[in-house]
Structure formats: structure tokens, C-alpha cells
Amino acid sequence: MIKTTLIGHACLLIQSKETTILTDPVWSEYQWEELQVLCPSIVLEKDKVPPIDVLNLSHRHQDHFDVRTLAYLARNERIITQDTIILAPQDKLLLDVLNELEFKNIKVVTDFEPIQVKDVTLTPTPSRNQLSTSEDYYPEHGLLVNDGEVTVWNQVDTLVSPEIIENIRQLYDQIDFAHVRFVPLIEGNFSYHKQTDLPLSEYCTFLNVVKTLAPKMVVPGAAFFRYRDEIGFLNQYSFPTTVEQFIRDLTAFCPEVPCKSFLHGDVAHITEGGVRIEKQSSDFVRMQEDDSHLATFKPVMEVPAIKTQTTDPTEYDREMKVVAEFLENCLLERILNSELLGGWQHWQIVYQLEVFGQEDSQIGAIDFGHPGKPVLHKGDLGKINLYEGISSSELCALIEGTTSWDYVTLCGNYRTFSNIYRVTDGGFEIPPEDKSNYALEPLMDLFPWDSDMDRRKFMRDVKRWKGKA
Numbered sequence: 071m072i073k074t075t076l077i078g079h080a081c082l083l084i085q086s087k088e089t090t091i092l093t094d095p096v097w098s099e100y101q102w103e104e105l106q107v108l109c110p111s112i113v114l115e116k117d118k119v120p121p122i123d124v125l126n127l128s129h130r131h132q133d134h135f136d137v138r139t140l141a142y143l144a145r146n147e148r149i150i151t152q153d154t155i156i157l158a159p160q161d162k163l164l165l166d167v168l169n170e171l172e173f174k175n176i177k178v179v180t181d182f183e184p185i186q187v188k189d190v191t192l193t194p195t196p197s198r199n200q201l202s203t204s205e206d207y208y209p210e211h212g213l214l215v216n217d218g219e220v221t222v223w224n225q226v227d228t229l230v231s232p233e234i235i236e237n238i239r240q241l242y243d244q245i246d247f248a249h250v251r252f253v254p255l256i257e258g259n260f261s262y263h264k265q266t267d268l269p270l271s272e273y274c275t276f277l278n279v280v281k282t283l284a285p286k287m288v289v290p291g292a293a294f295f296r297y298r299d300e301i302g303f304l305n306q307y308s309f310p311t312t313v314e315q316f317i318r319d320l321t322a323f324c325p326e327v328p329c330k331s332f333l334h335g336d337v338a339h340i341t342e343g344g345v346r347i348e349k350q351s352s353d354f355v356r357m358q359e360d361d362s363h364l365a366t367f368k369p370v371m372e373v374p375a376i377k378t379q380t381t382d383p384t385e386y387d388r389e390m391k392v393v394a395e396f397l398e399n400c401l402l403e404r405i406l407n408s409e410l411l412g413g414w415q416h417w418q419i420v421y422q423l424e425v426f427g428q429e430d431s432q433i434g435a436i437d438f439g440h441p442g443k444p445v446l447h448k449g450d451l452g453k454i455n456l457y458e459g460i461s462s463s464e465l466c467a468l469i470e471g472t473t474s475w476d477y478v479t480l481c482g483n484y485r486t487f488s489n490i491y492r493v494t495d496g497g498f499e500i501p502p503e504d505k506s507n508y509a510l511e512p513l514m515d516l517f518p519w520d521s522d523m524d525r526r527k528f529m530r531d532v533k534r535w536k537g538k539a
Contacts, residue, residue, distance in 0.1 A: 310328030
């Protein structure tokens with residue numbers, strides 16, 4: 071018999087007769103750059119969480135790999151004992167963070183390599199995320215848990231192929247209980263002016279995973295969060311399905327597989343005789359309020375203007391001086407030295423950068439299609455092919471290296487769009503769909519979203535929370 075408890079979002083406590091496994095703990099009030107909260111909200115009594123034998127970390131996304139929570143656990147010798155095994159993917163940055171936090175007994179997992187811990191066999195399942203349009207360069211895993219009687223699969227965020235499902239079925243003919251994906255996550259689409267409809271092809275793959283895997287029962291998993299109230303408008307653009315919607319659709323698509331709601335504080339008892347879900351029966355976590363209505367998807371609602379987050383007058387003056395120095399003395403020079411300059415010129419791009427302060431904005435524009443050396447103009451040029459709007463607080467933080475694009479693109483204070491084409495005598499050319507031969511946004515180029523930025527982001531959190539959380 072295996073028992074699973076949903077603590078919050080993707081954090082599960084999985085218990086067999088002898089073994090306790092904790093997955094992806096995110097117990098901070100705010101998660102992912104402190105922009106998001108658990109939804110539904112919870113009350114977690116940490117002093118009642120039992121000691122664990124295995125801490126499983128699926129991947130480095132901050133709604134699964136929360137430095138503040140990990141810093142707390144690293145100091146908690148009751149929950150993390152000297153014998154606790156830490157399972158982690160082969161991700162150097164993630165492993166460096168764990169070592170900085172002084173975790174011991176770290177074991178790097180590989181695809182489908184079984185790990186025996188007491189009475190359970192744990193088997194990481196792979197993801198195709200590194201091959202997907204997300205272009206993640208780091209691995210992530212789902213997790214199979216088998217106690218000799220029943221098998222539980224936690225899909226987490228993994229993208230699985232028919233071949234991966236076939237491998238799972240070869241290991242265990244039929245999964246007894248599965249936590250599966252139900253929400254295509256499109257959080258960044260608003261900032262990039264991309265489609266904010268339900269991505270139907272991706273959503274259909276979620277249904278097909280269940281149909282192909284054919285487990286005995288599934289529950290929606292790994293997507294129980296929303297934006298915090300201060301930027302709550304983003305909820306209407308980010309979560310295009312609900313638990314109820316998924317259950318209804320899956321019931322029609324795959325009626326042979328039962329699908330049940332499974333919320334924070336619920337406990338599932340999985341036996342050879344079937345699955346019993348007990349609502350709100352955990353003795354250490356419970357749902358505080360079912361506020362899931364706050365994440366209702368309505369991508370036609372009012373959107374506030376971009377505005378600096380800085381309210382202190384002295385800091386705002388300093389911020390604007392940093393921004394002015396960059397715009398007047400650095401922006402054009404760095405653009406002219408960019409490897410992407412030729413692409414901007416080839417596509418005759420008229421670029422506009424608009425920086426928003428407390429009350430108004432200032433516009434700078436560059437016409438890359440104009441003969442001769444590009445010049446930075448103040449004000450609008452009557453045409454925009456490539457636009458970036460950003461608050462002065464976020465631009466200042468990028469200039470000073472104190473933020474990351476993870477934060478900037480999710481906080482609502484950066485927005486971009488493009489209408490890129492090239493006109494010649496009798497010709498009208500548009501870029502290829504894969505965008506392989508023209509440049510990204512200039513700010514993205516000048517402040518690259520690379521492994522160094524990711525490292526600085528995580529290590530800032532380590533410095534902030536190590537020994538203090």
C-alpha cells in the first residue's frame with residue numbers, strides 16, 4: 071500500500087510501509103521570484119511533517135526547486151536526517167546549489183535507472199523538454215514509485231513520448247495511480263504578445279498520455295499556483311484550463327480511466343484493491359481557502375499600464391539616473407557592436423524602446439532600415455517593427471545585474487511585440503517561422519538570458535536564505 075498526500079502544487083509526500091518520500095517542496099509564502107502563490111492556499115504545519123527517507127527534486131524550475139524551502143530543510147535535522155537520500159538530475163547548477171546549502175547524500179539520477187530504498191523501487195522517468203520548443207538545456211524527471219504491490223507515477227512537468235510511455239508499461243504493466251499534467255502553461259505569452267488561447271495540440275497530448283498509459287486512476291497534478299494579488303491580472307492570461315475542465319474532458323476522451331479531483335490536503339490510499347481518496351484528511355496540511363476562481367482564464371480583461379515598482383523618491387531619482395546614463399551613453403554603442411546588428415539591418419527594423427517611470431514614459435527609437443550608421447532618436451518614428459516596453463525599475467535592475475529575465479518577463483512590467491518584414495522593389499519578404507535568421511529583442515541580446523544569469527539568480531537566493539530560512 072502506498073499513500074500520497076498533496077502538500078502544495080507539485081509537492082507530494084509519498085509513503086509506503088517503510089519509506090517516506092518528499093517531492094519538490096515549495097513551502098515559501100511566495101514562489102518563483104516571489105511572483106506566485108499556491109492556489110488553493112494552504113495551512114502547513116511544518117513541525118508535523120514526518121522525517122523523510124528520500125527528497126526527490128525533479129528539475130530546477132523555481133516552482134519545484136525553491137531555494138528558501140531547501141535552505142529551511144537543510145537546517146531541519148528532524149525532517150532531513152543524516153540518512154536522507156537526495157535525488158537530483160544531472161544539472162550542475164542545481165547540484166551546486168544543493169552543495170552550497172550543505173546537503174549530504176546527494177545521488178544523481180538517470181533515465182529509467184531504478185533506485186532501491188527500503189521497501190520501494192524509485193525509477194526516474196525522462197522528459198523530452200530539452201527537445202521541445204521551450205529549449206530547456208537541463209534535464210527533468212517524473213518518478214515511478216513501486217512497493218512490490220502497487221505503482222504510482224508522478225509526471226510532474228515532463229513531456230512524454232509514446233516511447234517513454236511504452237518503457238513505463240514494460241516496467242509495470244498498469245500504473246495504479248498517476249499524477250498527470252492538466253494545464254498547458256503559457257505564463258510568458260502575455261509579455262511576448264503571443265497567443266493566449268488554450269494551445270489545443272499540447273492539451274490533446276495530455277489527454278493522449280492518459281489514454282496510452284491506461285492507468286487505473288489519474289488525478290490532475292503539478293499546476294496549483296497563481297500570480298500574487300498585486301499582479302493578479304496575469305492570472306487571466308496564464309492558466310487556460312481548470313481541474314474541473316480537465317476531468318470533464320478526460321472523462322469524455324478516456325472514459326475507461328477514472329479521474330478525480332485531488333487538492334492540497336487530500337490523501338490517496340493506493341492498494342491492489344483500488345484507490346481511496348480522503349478529502350482534507352492530512353494531519354499536517356490543509357486547504358485554507360479554495361481561491362482557484364482567482365486564476366480564471368479570461369484573456370480579454372483589463373490590463374494595467376507598465377509602471378516602475380519604485381516608490382521611494384530618493385531611490386527613484388537614482389534609478390532614473392542609471393537608466394538615463396544607459397540610454398544616452400551605452401544603448402546605441404552596444405547595439406552597434408552586437409553580432410545581431412546585421413539581422414536588424416537586413417529586416418529593415420524600426421525598433422522602439424519605451425521606458426516607463428512613475429507617471430509617464432520616454433521613447434527611444436532606431437531605424438535599422440535607414441542607410442548609413444544607425445542613430446538613436448528620441449520619440450516615435452511613425453513605424454514600429456520591434457517594440458520593447460519596460461519599467462525603469464526592471465531596466466535598472468538589468469543594467470546593475472540584480473535581476474533575471476525569469477523575473478522581468480513574468481512580473482508584468484516587460485512587454486514586447488514584433489511585426490517584422492522586408493520591402494524591396496516589388497518584393498515583400500517575411501522571416502521564416504522558426505525565426506532562424508533574424509535577431510531577438512535588443513534588450514534580450516544586451517542582457518543575455520544565459521547560464522550565467524541563471525547562476526547569479528540562484529546564488530543570490532542561496533546568499534539570502536542559507537542559514538536564515
